[in-house]
Amino acid sequence: MRNLAARRIRTGIRTAVSGTAVLGLALTATACGGDSGDSSGGGKQTLKGQSVTVAGVWTGVEQKNFKKVLDAFSEKTGAKTSFVSTGDNVSTVIGSKIEGGNAPDVVMVPQVGVLEQFAEKKWLEPLSKEVASRAAADFAPVWKEYGTVGGTYYGLYFKASHKSTVWYSPEAFEQAGVGPAKSYQDLLKTGRTLSDSGVPAFSVAGEAGWPLTDWFENIYLSQAGPENYDKLAAHEIPWTHPTVVKALTTLGKLFGDKDLVAGGGAGALRTDFPESVEQVFGPEPKAGMVYEGDFVGGLVTDQLKKKVGEDAKFFPFPAVDGGKAPVVSGGDAAVVLKAGKNKKAAMELVKYLASPEAAGIWAEAGGFISPNTKVDLGRYADDTARQTAKSLIDAGDSVRFDMSDQAPAAFGGTQGAGEWKLLQDFLRDPSDPKATARKLEAAAAKAYRK
Structure with missing residues (x-):
């Protein structure tokens, strides 16, 4: 227990x-x-x-x-x-x-x-x-x-x-005539403008489930607030709670828009984390942005031989629905x-x-x-x-x-199981947030009982 x-x-x-x-x-x-x-x-x-x-x-x-x-x-x-x-x-x-x-x-x-x-x-x-x-x-x-x-x-x-940093290609932003987003709605708008310029908005690392949990957590912390975040982390409220369904709905609007996700959900599920960074900052860019933590900078510098601050920049993950901008670590x-x-x-x-x-x-x-x-x-x-x-x-x-790092490993830390697997399924088909919430709660309830 x-x-x-x-x-x-x-x-x-x-x-x-x-x-x-x-x-x-x-x-x-x-x-x-x-x-x-x-x-x-x-x-x-x-x-x-x-x-x-x-x-x-x-x-x-x-x-x-x-x-x-x-x-x-x-x-x-x-x-x-x-x-x-x-x-x-x-x-x-x-x-x-x-x-x-x-x-x-x-x-x-x-x-x-x-x-x-x-x-x-x-x-x-x-x-x-x-x-x-x-x-x-x-x-x-x-x-x-x-x-x-x-x-x-x-x-x-x-x-x-x-884990609250959005990394972007300054060249792609300049070509599209956009700048760092100040709100989540601005982020989606920026993404669609990038798509119109010929570059999909985001490279999403869906091959492993952990980057998807980070997407959810930033949206949830900003939208639902810190008190609910703490309660959900301790499983003191269920994953069927309205705040969870709302956050999944918000995330689903991005995941379900093929103009915003390079390769769509199917392509994202074949993209591991290093590849997601390369798709933005590599020799053949396939997207204008990649969301993940500060450790993106290490890959940009060491693997791709680019300069952070020049070839790759970031802005804070923006506030959602009038909430505070999140800081997840x-x-x-x-x-x-x-x-x-x-x-x-x-x-x-x-x-x-x-x-x-x-x-x-x-x-x-x-x-x-x-x-x-x-x-x-x-x-x-x-x-x-x-x-x-x-x-x-x-x-x-x-x-x-x-x-997810606070959760039992069976729910928040195992490849092909629990939250990782269910958010991968959601990336593949984000059309029913309530159903995903029910599956998440079933998996969480089982893991937290142990």
Whole structure:
């Protein structure tokens, strides 16, 4: 049984925040302090001869950049490190590895619900007092709360994301004579103008379900408000609630318009996330915009060799029906498995990940935001990354965490099941929002009972 009382405490302390105001803040490179502070091992090779295996969802450029962090840890401590990609089904893969006696030492958990599931299954080691102390000193309290289950601190949030950004091609916008949208209605109008100019509005990544949940969450937070968002995240209101049907209806107007979605629903369902970015910023553009988080910037820079801020720009996800512009976040938490064979080295790695030094390595590589307030903004690869990083830090406890990441994994975090699958079905045919809401509620009720 999930601890819904604890969830109410976590969700109850957060309030809505205007994405437009937050993203428009002036930047000061020293606002978040420097990269001072000790880091694991102190350069004395204290873990020489030991090894740490880390598992996580990252592939491609994200995996490459995280390995730079692991390499720095190895150089500092002497520990050997390796990374194993789990794919999106983190819970299933890790469960299988534990049962097979081949558990990794550290897992980078991408959903709050999965972290809670791991804790409830007694798979996790509590994080050390040193890690907890660093988290309390250098992170907004909300991030430690997200990593806490039943009063025990299990997960250190190393990587965060700002999931309320719409990325666009300045060239496509200039040719169509349009600018960044200020409201959701303006967004649709801009999209149709782009289509009239010969470029479909959006490339939608429908091949995996998680980008579709992010679409829904931004619309729902703005349209239904933060109180309803918190209730739905805790399943205190059903997915058949009128606010859910209204949000699905709003989303369906975009998903069901073939002038707004490149390739229509069928094409979007064959488009994975990296491809959705390439369709906007690649050599043969197929759309003018792509919605997703700040991590789009990493793909633009590293995979497509384009300049963020010049070849690729973004604007805040616009307010819906007069609500406030949403700010939805997500993150990956480092946890230590009890079944791992190298728990001492694993805990030292998590301590290192809590340092501004570790975060700064990936920040320089791009496609990364740290919730660590001590990371020097000057470490980020470009002005856009600095802007989104500062906005997340300044939002503090007012950030709303990705709703699907708060849900049980069976509902909000499993490929081909639950919310991911049902929103893919909705992308294919968005004609009946009420029916989709009923299916979502049936899946949620089953998952939350466990």
